[in-house]
Amino acid sequence: MGGSLSDFVTIAAVVGVAVAAIWLVRRVLRRLAHGRQSVRRVLVEDALKHLRHCESTGKPASLEGLSGVLQISRNEAVEVVRRLESLGLVQSADGGLRLTDVGRRDALRIVRVHRLLERYLADRTGVDEVRWHEEADRREHLLSSEQIDRLAAEMGDPRFDPHGSPIPTASGDVGPAPGQSLVELPPGTHAVVVAVEDEPEVVYAQLVAEGLTVGTPLRVLDTGPKRIRVEALGEEHVLAPLLAANVFVRRLAAAPPGPDTWEYLSELAIGRSAKVVDISPVCRGPQRRRLLDLGLVPGTVVRAELASPGGDPTGYLVRGAVIALRRSQARLIRVEPVEKGAA
């Protein structure tokens, strides 16, 4: 027959302790394995990435810079460089560090993996935007080359990561640098954001908060040594030059076609029609493709048809079919109201 309260409590305590013990042991084991195994490999790969970054931005690479970025002591940095040199990936020249051809090839491979992972995280997972870089940093050392290749194939071999940076191909082709920096544009220019630098993370987080993502059109209002004012998404934004320097744009000859107002499908009342202007670049991957396939391309006229009991989702008439979309999706579709009867 049953037991008393004390029995119950004892059992619960034993079970609780057992679970905690197992969890702790696993944590420790994982740390040990991780620690021993590829700290060296991880450091080597991160070092190559840093050197490649310096090369592409034209900044000189030094031992101090390396130890700072990798967050290791100077002695450890010396170790890493020595290892890189023994592998033939790096050579010390003119007081700085330079990649050899083999080193550059390896560095590009790692950059490729990193950016593919960022693209995967952006398109196919719900991971938050500010964590893509850090998460990709973590995962890039864990995947084999077959896994990477399969990932790339599944995503259709993307050429640009979600920040707009080019993803090197498997054969090391990098393509042209994206656009020019926002600070270089004179007032009055129209442009569209093609890339946003994702390091340092603090700066990137601020740019994300401003809403200046890849694909956003903007107009430069005025520039100055202390700040830069732009108009984007229907609002004015003031950026410090440090922030603006990390935004890369492509100049446009004229303002992109579309209304002056910024309205979204989620605001459309039942029974009213609107014309699709564009789908926000925040809507990515399979979700974006599905919306396009259903006919929500720029210029399509849609009408809000049916409200569900909870208010969300709403049914929209798109090219003759009623498609239900959640508010979180409808909020990403920019529209322009049209007169009734135009549907």
Next chain:
Amino acid sequence: MGPHDCSRCAGCPVHPLAQEADAGVNRDNVDFVVALAGNPNTGKSTVFNALTGLRQHTGNWPGKTVTRAEGSYEYEGSRYKLVDLPGTYSLMAATTDEEVARNFILFGRPDVTLIVVDASRLERNLNLVLQVLGITDRAVLCLNLIDEARRHGLEIDVARLAEELGIPVVATSARFGRGIDELVRVVHEVATGRVVCRPRQIETRSPVLAGALGKLQPRLEAAFPALPNARWVALRLLDGDRRVSDAIGSGELENLYQEGQADTAERPPDGDGKPTTPGREVVELASALRWDVGPNFHQSVVEAIYTEAVRIADPCVRRTGVRRRFDWDRALDWLFTSRWTGVPIMILMLAVVLWITVAGANYPSQALSDLLVKTIHPELKQGAAAIGLPWWLRGVLVDGMYLATAWVVAVMLPPMAIFFPLFTLLEDFGYLPRVAFNLDSTFRRAGAHGKQALTMCMGFGCNAAGVVATRVIDSPRERLIAILTNNFSLCNGRWPTQILIATIFIGALVPPYLAGLVSVMAVVGVALLGVMFAFVVSWALSRTLLRGEASTFSLELPPYRPPRILQTLYTSLVDRTIFVLWRAVLFALPAGAAIWLVANVQVGGESLAAHFVRLTDPAAVFIGLNGVILLAYVVAIPANEIVIPTVLMLTIATAGTVAGGAGTGVMFETTESSTAAILQAGGWTLLTGVNLMLFSLLHNPCSTTIYTIYKETGSTRWAAVATLLPLGIGVVVCLAVAQIWYLFV
């Protein structure tokens, strides 16, 4: 290199025949292969059935969990095989469905591709049509649901449409059989080459597209003159389609179209898949051009397709302004989705379906069990004895395997045969998407998809079928959540247990005139508890194990259409009922053997069952059950239906009393009152009853469901989670209830 050696073709991996086999085409005994493509909700399956009648069978595409239906028909002495491709919105291979469809049309090279289109939604459907026409030039357009279009005041100029598209167009109303004869004739004409198509190609106004195509397409055409779809291939290469890129680089694609050309001097005779030089050059050029086209290339292509679609559809579709005064669709939509009537109707509908299933299955189940168990079983026993089988073999085969299977069939078949058709009728009618539409906000808060409501409902019939039904959920994460929580839907097999135990233990607590009502409410309460658990576990999974996985949502609300009753009966009986029943029987056979052995094999003077019960009883009682129940659940893992017969048998076998007139170690069922007596003699209390009801709701899924989960997810890890998670929850809940009970009672 010498002339082409035909005898080595069959083994070559890049030969068209091998590729066709890979794409799942078998051309034995067939003159022409026709692929059936189209958007979802266009009546494609009605067309399929109209063409093939009952000469069809369903299966899966090789290596994928996508349904494939195949059928055949004859016309003017030629044998036609019809392959039903999954309904897709596009062929750009973004999902498995699209990949399967695209691969079949491109690599399987059907003789004709029959595209079924909804006449009222021509523009949207033309997206797929234009893509198909990019790949193949042997196509026929079936303009289906033409009666619906007329009803909505739409007049389609069929001749003009055929002229614009460059392929034959046949207007049909497949539901009523109109236009089918002409369709078959036209397909035959295209297949035999009597009619030659000149399909319309997508024009590209965008400078980005035009520029890149202008450089790539001519190179492609020069390198592979035999390729009829160079433009489409160029677009796919620029979009980063790996499959197409590999096929070009290795020469596979070109080989597909080189059949019949005797001179293959430039190609290596073995074609072992390594890249050939012209192919590699083209792929490299495409790779370089991809930097120029930018990240929005895919969107530009879709925009170009839709611009073309509008340009084609506009002159062909005319609104006559003649509309029915009463718009059924609007009225029904209001009824089913408004705040006041939507939810009550849903509850009512589900209750009615469940009630019809339970009430309607009663008599057939009784009749089947009378037949299989009461009549045939003793005959088999006598027969087995007559031919001199030893007692243990008789026991294993007749009392074990046959009896378990007979129970499973008798209890499982009738409810499923009623529930599935009812459910499919609702689906056909168009009501089910409205249910998903209504409930999506609730499911979204639990991190799931509105369509999970449908899979949960299906789970009330059978969990294995519910798991298969999750294919309608595109988004991987939401699909997994639906699969892992489907077990909390109280399936048909568990209702008899619930009803019986509720009647014996809970109904006995109240005066007899209330007993029936209270028992029913107890069972309903348990079912609702299951629904609650499904939500809670979904929410928990979306925050822990499945956090950060991809999530997409889209739901089309098709118009209401009268359901096709006969067709529904056939598909739900054959596809769903027989399929699940077959798997269940497969698992029931060994289980039956195990049950008999456990009860009858003696070790050290006691049967194995008695040993097990004795050892586990203390632990079992601790969580409010008993050793017999635990053993019954272990051996009854194949099917929930046999829990009660096994429990009764084991109770008697281990308690030593002989009642109910059954043989030793043989599963049986009796009247309610004798069952109550047996259980009471076996030491069952109200706690045991309540905890059995809870455990029955929350324990691991039956083996059929576990196996189905394994097949659908392709992963042992998720199958294990699906098994252990509910079991763990069940044990914890029973433990909590038991301990609280012991404290107070």
